[in-house]
Amino acid sequence: MTWAHVRRGLALAGLLVLLSLPFWVNAYILRIATGIFLWAGLACAWNIVGGYAGYISFGHSAFFGIGAYAAGILMGERFGLPFAGALVVGVAAAGVIAALIGWPTLRLRGAYFAIATWAFAEMVLQLANVLRITGGTAGLTLPPLLDERLFYFLMLGGAVLTYGLCFVLLERSRFGYRLKAIRDNEIAAETLGIDTTRVKLQAFVLSAAITAAFGAIYAYWITFINPTSVLAGDITDQMVVMALLGGLGHLWGPAIGAASMYLVNRLFWSLWGNTTAYIVVLGVVIALVVLFLPDGLVSLWPRTRRLQVLRALGPHPQQERPTVAEEQR
Amino acid sequence: MSTPLLAVEGLRKTFGGIVAVNGVRFQVAPQEIVGIIGPNGSGKSTLFNLISGVLRPDAGRIIFRGQDITGWKPHQIARLGIGRTFQIPAVFTTMTAWDNLLTAAVEADWAHAPQRAEQLLALLTLDAVRDVRANSLSGGQQKLLELGRVLMRNPTLILLDEVTAGVHPTLRTVMLDVVRELRRSGTTFLVIEHDMELVRTLCDRILVMDFGEVIASGTFAEIAAHPDVIEAYLGRRVS
Numbered sequence: 169m170t171w172a173h174v175r176r177g178l179a180l181a182g183l184l185v186l187l188s189l190p191f192w193v194n195a196y197i198l199r200i201a202t203g204i205f206l207w208a209g210l211a212c213a214w215n216i217v218g219g220y221a222g223y224i225s226f227g228h229s230a231f232f233g234i235g236a237y238a239a240g241i242l243m244g245e246r247f248g249l250p251f252a253g254a255l256v257v258g259v260a261a262a263g264v265i266a267a268l269i270g271w272p273t274l275r276l277r278g279a280y281f282a283i284a285t286w287a288f289a290e291m292v293l294q295l296a297n298v299l300r301i302t303g304g305t306a307g308l309t310l311p312p313l314l315d316e317r318l319f320y321f322l323m324l325g326g327a328v329l330t331y332g333l334c335f336v337l338l339e340r341s342r343f344g345y346r347l348k349a350i351r352d353n354e355i356a357a358e359t360l361g362i363d364t365t366r367v368k369l370q371a372f373v374l375s376a377a378i379t380a381a382f383g384a385i386y387a388y389w390i391t392f393i394n395p396t397s398v399l400a401g402d403i404t405d406q407m408v409v410m411a412l413l414g415g416l417g418h419l420w421g422p423a424i425g426a427a428s429m430y431l432v433n434r435l436f437w438s439l440w441g442n443t444t445a446y447i448v449v450l451g452v453v454i455a456l457v458v459l460f461l462p463d464g465l466v467s468l469w470p471r472t473r474r475l476q477v478l479r480a481l482g483p484h485p486q487q488e489r490p491t492v493a494e495e496q497r
Numbered sequence: 498m499s500t501p502l503l504a505v506e507g508l509r510k511t512f513g514g515i516v517a518v519n520g521v522r523f524q525v526a527p528q529e530i531v532g533i534i535g536p537n538g539s540g541k542s543t544l545f546n547l548i549s550g551v552l553r554p555d556a557g558r559i560i561f562r563g564q565d566i567t568g569w570k571p572h573q574i575a576r577l578g579i580g581r582t583f584q585i586p587a588v589f590t591t592m593t594a595w596d597n598l599l600t601a602a603v604e605a606d607w608a609h610a611p612q613r614a615e616q617l618l619a620l621l622t623l624d625a626v627r628d629v630r631a632n633s634l635s636g637g638q639q640k641l642l643e644l645g646r647v648l649m650r651n652p653t654l655i656l657l658d659e660v661t662a663g664v665h666p667t668l669r670t671v672m673l674d675v676v677r678e679l680r681r682s683g684t685t686f687l688v689i690e691h692d693m694e695l696v697r698t699l700c701d702r703i704l705v706m707d708f709g710e711v712i713a714s715g716t717f718a719e720i721a722a723h724p725d726v727i728e729a730y731l732g733r734r735v736s
Contacts, residue, residue, distance in 0.1 A: 342603040349600045352589035358571035359549055359581050360646065361604030365570075417591070474630065475591040 186324060190317040198316050202389070204430050205323035206382055209330045210403075211410035211422030213378035218408065219417035220338055221371045222351030222481050223274065226404050227285030230292040231262045231376040233399035235383025238262075240308035240393050241301055255384045262380030263373045270372040274365070277354075278481070289401060296395040307394025310387055319389040326385060330378055331423065337374075339419055347371055351417070352480050379407075409450065413457055415464030417477040424465050500563070502527045502685050503548070503654055508557035510543055510709075517543040519709035521557070525654070530676070530686040532700030534693075534720075536729060540709040541689045542584050545656050548687075549581045550574040561654070576604060580652030584659050584689075586639035590632035594623050594642055597631055601649035610649065617645040620675065622668060637664040644672060654685045661695060673699060705729065 190198055210232065217223050238258025242249040249257070273284040296302040338344035346367045349357035358364050387393045406429070414425025429450075436446040457464060462478045501524035510518040518540045525531050533541050546552040548559055550571035558567045566574055589597050598617060602610035618624050621641045626634055631642060644660055657676075661669045676686060676699065690696050696703060697717045705713040705720050707729040713720045720726050 342607060345596070345600045345603050348592060348596075349589055349603075352591055353587045355551055355571070356583065356587035356589065357600075359551065359575050360601050360650065361572050361575040363570075363572045363604075473593075476630075476632070477591060479632075480591050 190320050195316055198320055200430070200434055202316070202320045202323045203434075204427050205320075205327040206386060207406065207410060207426035207430050208423040209323070209327040209382050210379060210407050211414065211426045212327075212330050212334055212419075213375045213382070214404075214407040215411045215416065215422045216334065216338065216347075216375040216378075217371050219411055219415075219421070219477060220344065220347040220351060221368055222477070223368065223372070224278075224282045224408070224481070225285045225372075225375075226282045226401070226408070227269070227287075227289040228376070228379050228407055229399055229401055229403040230289040231266065231379040232383040232386070232403050233292060233296065233395070234258060234262045234265060235380030236387035236393050236398035237296065237302055237308070237383075238380070239384040239387040240303075240310055243310050243388070244308060251384075251388055255381060258380045258384045259377045262383075263377040266373045266376030267369060270369050274368045274372060286401070286404075289399070289404065293395050293399040293401075296399055303394070305394060307392060307397070310391045310393070312391045313388065319385070322385050322389075323382075326382060327423075331419070333378075335419055343367070343370070348417070351477065409454060411464075413453065413464055415466030415472075415475075417475050418464065418466045418472070421464050421466040428465065500527075501525060501560075502529075502562060503687075504558075504560040505544075505548070506558045506560070508544070508547060508559065509555050510540075510547055510552060511555055516709050518547060518554070521706075521709070521711050523704055523711060523714065525685060525687060527685055528680055528683060529702065530680055530688060530700050532696045532703040533687060533689045533706060534691070534696060534703060535706035539706040539729075541706055542658055543709075544706070545581060545658055545687075545689065548574075549579060549656060572604070575650070575652075578653035579656065580647035580650055580654070581656035582640070582643045582647055582658055582660050584662075586636065586643050588631040588634070588639050588642050588646075590630070592631055593628050594618070594631060594634065594638075595627045597642055598645055598649055601646040605650045613649055614645075617648055620671075621645050622671065635663075637668065640664050641668060641672070644675070648675075648679075652684070654687065655679075657686060657688045659689055659691065661690070661692065669695075 189201055214225065214228050217225050235258040238261055239251065239254045241247065242254035242257055243251060269288050273281055276284055297305050302308065338347065346357070346362050349360070349362055350364050350367060354364055383398060387398065410425035410429050411422045412425065413429060414423065415421025433443060433446050436443050458478065461467060462476055463472065463474050466472055467474060503525040506522050508518055508521040509516070521544060533544070535541055543552065547554050550566070550569050550573070553568055558565055560566070561577060561579060564577070566577065589600060592600065595614060595618070598614035599610050602613065606613070618627055621644065623638065623641060623645065626638060631639065634642065640660055640663060647655055661672055664672065673695070680686065688700060700717070703714065703717055703720050704711050705723070705726045712725045712729060713723040
């Protein structure tokens with residue numbers, strides 16, 4: 169029996185465990201598992217733009233909220249759409265809005281892009297607070313569907329689809345090479361014929377659409393949403409930190425980061441009833457990861473390729489007159 | 498001169514108050530190797546940035562293969578057949594040498610990319626570092642890798658910005674052989690170099706730049722005897 173056989177066997181066993189989980193664990197564990205897949209999917213979506221293209225977005229909570237509110241509004245009494253319809257509209261809306269926002273902001277790099285996307289997310293949050301259609305600060309209630317097993321499978325399916333899509337697009341196709349080239353040296357990528365503006369926009373739209381899909385499922389699962397619960401900046405923070413902790417620019421990094429962080433979060437909650445201590449610990453962990461484990465938890469696995477994305481995201485000394493060059497675009 | 502492959506007319510670029518390139522005009526014929534020399538800050542690299550579209554000129558025109566490419570984006574110019582290297586190597590730092598080469602072909606002949614990459618690794622003696630991340634390579638190896646990346650695309654015109662700087666003398670010979678071989682098969686070169694011996698042996702024709710202007714052009718013997726060139730490099734004779 170070779171290592172490949174062992175791996176195949178383990179993968180099959182893991183799959184069986186995941187598929188049968190709702191039938192032999194209690195409701196509490198099932199909710200935690202559902203939460204892990206939600207965050208694993210979200211962190212992976214964020215990683216497309218943040219880890220692969222090297223554009224650190226602090227606006228992803230907006231796309232999560234757009235998906236959630238699409239479900240909340242369209243499944244409400246006024247429109248009465250089924251969940252699938254609301255999901256499609258939410259995903260499409262997030263994609264279109266990402267294209268509109270990405271067009272001007274993806275010309276900015278580093279901190280400037282982060283600030284611009286953060287401002288956009290704040291804008292969406294404030295809009296949701298005052299608009300009548302979103303129910304303002306009071307929020308919206310969705311038609312409840314109390315089927316924890318269904319939501320487990322929805323989140324699991326969403327996560328599997330997301331990772332499958334990312335594996336094919338980012339690790340097995342030209343699109344992945346284009347994104348990594350942009351992250352490592354955008355000007356060099358351009359001079360090799362890569363239409364960086366277009367590729368960045370494609371990545372941003374894809375990332376936003378996946379984020380919105382999870383937002384819609386989340387809203388349906390939780391059945392009540394308001395601006396703080398689906399549009400607050402800490403949703404983005406979680407995605408960023410999970411990807412960072414797991415390993416920026418690695419396919420499985422976000423999954424590992426999401427699982428470990430979510431479990432620690434729940435543990436702190438059950439021990440102390442709040443998550444203040446968790447946030448403190450989180451700050452320490454982030455500092456330690458950045459300093460000592462720049463490739464995240466995924467790099468503890470033997471033979472992981474060290475990408476050192478964090479270093480690549482720093483200022484680009486190899487670009488001649490970068491400010492002038494960017495001014496010209 | 499036959500129909501030029503590249504024609505630059507009245508090219509001008511300023512950065513704030515500094516005129517980096519000032520009314521530069523020249524032509525390059527197919528299969529020529531043209532050297533560009535000049536003191537530091539004379540506008541050589543800015544000229545490359547203008548031709549490759551990384552910078553947009555304030556005035557002037559760039560004609561490549563009969564097409565006005567002034568103001569085109571770098572990727573459009575690259576797809577039309579101009580390849581370039583950078584003075585400070587611009588390799589993809591998180592990628593291996595192998596992936597750097599493959600990435601160069603994403604908008605070119607992707608189907609034959611692995612084959613071509615294999616050949617180039619051997620040609621540029623980079624076999625041993627094939628799976629090494631590019632920012633762990635030495636400066637000279639990064640230069641070689643950058644050249645390899647350009648060659649993945651088979652461009653018609655290649656702009657080399659101090660490509661042999663920091664490269665081991667043996668490998669430098671390899672690089673120059675590659676350039677000569679490619680020229681025989683139809684490629685044209687514009688070469689920025691500080692090594693005069695290399696310029697003398699490699700280039701058919703030389704442009705001398707100073708303060709953003711082309712102050713002389715001709716064969717090595719011609720420019721070496723040109724009074725303006727002597728002044729630019731050595732200063733005015735104290736009488």
